[in-house]
Amino acid sequence: MFDEFFKKVFKSRKLLKVKEIEELQKKISALREDxxxxxxxxDRFKKLMVEDPSHKDKYKRRTQIHSExxxxxxxxxxxxxxxxxxx
Numbered sequence: 001m002f003d004e005f006f007k008k009v010f011k012s013r014k015l016l017k018v019k020e021i022e023e024l025q026k027k028i029s030a031l032r033e034d035x036x037x038x039x040x041x042x043d044r045f046k047k048l049m050v051e052d053p054s055h056k057d058k059y060k061r062r063t064q065i066h067s068e069x070x071x072x073x074x075x076x077x078x079x080x081x082x083x084x085x086x087x
Contacts, residue, residue: 016086024080031073031080038066038073 016024045059045066052059 016083021084024084028077028080031077035070035073038070042066 042063045063049056049059
């Protein structure tokens with residue numbers, strides 16, 4: 001909620017250079033691709049939990065690890081988007 005308000009009210013100071021903006025946008029793209037791949041992996045592990053219950057704990061741990069990384073990536077994307085407001 002605060003992020004949305006901040007993005008609406010913030011006035012850009014034009015501190016970022018074009019090259020920095022491009023690098024940040026590439027980083028956002030890479031993070032989004034990583035999130036998509038990890039979500040696919042989580043779906044696979046959920047299917048495997050049903051198909052192979054003998055290794056359910058192993059799949060559950062892997063799912064938790066991927067979920068934590070997804071959260072970190074989303075937080076990083078938010079930080080970068082706030083930096084890009086200064087473009």
